[in-house]
Amino acid sequence: MNGKVSVVALGSLAGFLALGDRYVMSTLYDQLMGNYHLTSTLIFSILFSSFYIGYTIFQLPGGSYAHRFGPSKIIGISLISWSFLFLILPLTRSFTAAVTIAFFMGLAQGPVFPSIIYLTRLFYSDREYGRASGVVSAVSDLSPAIIPFATLGLYYTGVGTSLPFMVFGVIGIAAGTVLLLMRIGYAGSPEKVRWSSLLGKRYILFGFSFFIYDYFFYVMFTWYPYFLKERFAIESNNLLFGPLPWITMAIGSIVFGLYMDRINRDALISEIAYIIIAITLIGMALSRSPFTFLAFVIVSLFFLDPILLASWRLSTRLGGEKSSSFIGGWMNFWGNIGGITAPVIVASLNLRYGLSNMFLLSVIAPIIGAITWMYMARWENHEK
Numbered sequence: 001m002n003g004k005v006s007v008v009a010l011g012s013l014a015g016f017l018a019l020g021d022r023y024v025m026s027t028l029y030d031q032l033m034g035n036y037h038l039t040s041t042l043i044f045s046i047l048f049s050s051f052y053i054g055y056t057i058f059q060l061p062g063g064s065y066a067h068r069f070g071p072s073k074i075i076g077i078s079l080i081s082w083s084f085l086f087l088i089l090p091l092t093r094s095f096t097a098a099v100t101i102a103f104f105m106g107l108a109q110g111p112v113f114p115s116i117i118y119l120t121r122l123f124y125s126d127r128e129y130g131r132a133s134g135v136v137s138a139v140s141d142l143s144p145a146i147i148p149f150a151t152l153g154l155y156y157t158g159v160g161t162s163l164p165f166m167v168f169g170v171i172g173i174a175a176g177t178v179l180l181l182m183r184i185g186y187a188g189s190p191e192k193v194r195w196s197s198l199l200g201k202r203y204i205l206f207g208f209s210f211f212i213y214d215y216f217f218y219v220m221f222t223w224y225p226y227f228l229k230e231r232f233a234i235e236s237n238n239l240l241f242g243p244l245p246w247i248t249m250a251i252g253s254i255v256f257g258l259y260m261d262r263i264n265r266d267a268l269i270s271e272i273a274y275i276i277i278a279i280t281l282i283g284m285a286l287s288r289s290p291f292t293f294l295a296f297v298i299v300s301l302f303f304l305d306p307i308l309l310a311s312w313r314l315s316t317r318l319g320g321e322k323s324s325s326f327i328g329g330w331m332n333f334w335g336n337i338g339g340i341t342a343p344v345i346v347a348s349l350n351l352r353y354g355l356s357n358m359f360l361l362s363v364i365a366p367i368i369g370a371i372t373w374m375y376m377a378r379w380e381n382h383e384k
Helices: 003-027 029-035 041-057 059-069 071-091 095-109 112-123 129-141 143-155 162-181 195-199 201-232 244-263 266-286 290-302 305-318 321-353 355-361 364-383
Strands: none
Touching: 003 029, 003 041, 003 071, 003 112, 003 129, 003 143, 003 162, 029 041, 041 059, 041 095, 041 321, 059 071, 059 112, 059 321, 071 095, 071 112, 071 162, 112 129, 112 305, 112 321, 129 143, 129 244, 129 305, 143 162, 143 244, 195 201, 201 290, 201 305, 201 321, 201 355, 201 364, 244 266, 244 290, 244 305, 266 290, 266 305, 266 355, 266 364, 305 321, 305 364, 321 355
């Protein structure tokens, strides 16, 4: 493989495993609870909270390290570290130890996506970045469609809970080793963007825009199985309703990546995408047929793709190529805060107002998202 193909392939695998390993834990939560002698899912959720705390706080330092030492090395070290911790997670019988492992897994995984943003930018020009990042995003999007079924398949071999963790852990360690051994020409240089600059209006607005994106993504990522079961008594492992939205989202990443490179109007596409997403939320609220509901979910996830790709590309434009991992870390830091708060807000709205009204009230999120891109469009052209 040539350098460009290798970068996209290994970056895609890293993204796939980064999301996929979380899905292994989610899929086998019942078995892990038994492993740690727990009966409360609320207590067990501390494991995921611990992971996301570590993951969030290491976004900016991880992005800075990627710039300083090279993104391929940082991704490689990150993959090996978190995969090893992931591998030993089911081997402990102490929940306190498991929470500690999850926290350090989050720390280890924190640099991955900022580093992928930078690594991809090193090999692809601005006019090629959409299609390259679209492939990386597409492979990551396939995690929710593939990992739960692969996990259950490995679990039901009878070997035990540890087998899925061992398989995906070994794959991650092998991929990380390959990245460490790759010879990628890279010359470090001082970052153009200082930490203090992130408090400027431009970077705050950009971070907040990604907060909105990840807020909505994690609403679907976390609550979609619940929506299916609560309203239509359909389990998320249904072969149609489970994987189809994520497969469609993966296709959307590639389609929009190619299209956005061609027309180079990222802000306008993101604004339109948010308006369509707002309409789909109203459709979800009014849906009484599971197939109608599925159609609206598919459309909403499909149109999330251009917003992600536009955000990734803008992170490489705001501070220049050399600061893209640092700005990407800032972007992901805000996004993770959105991801952490989304499940809590959705649960509160659902409890107080019911599922249909929760969807209707959630329309405010994409509306705010569209407004942020209207403002960012004013200086997007300057950054091209």
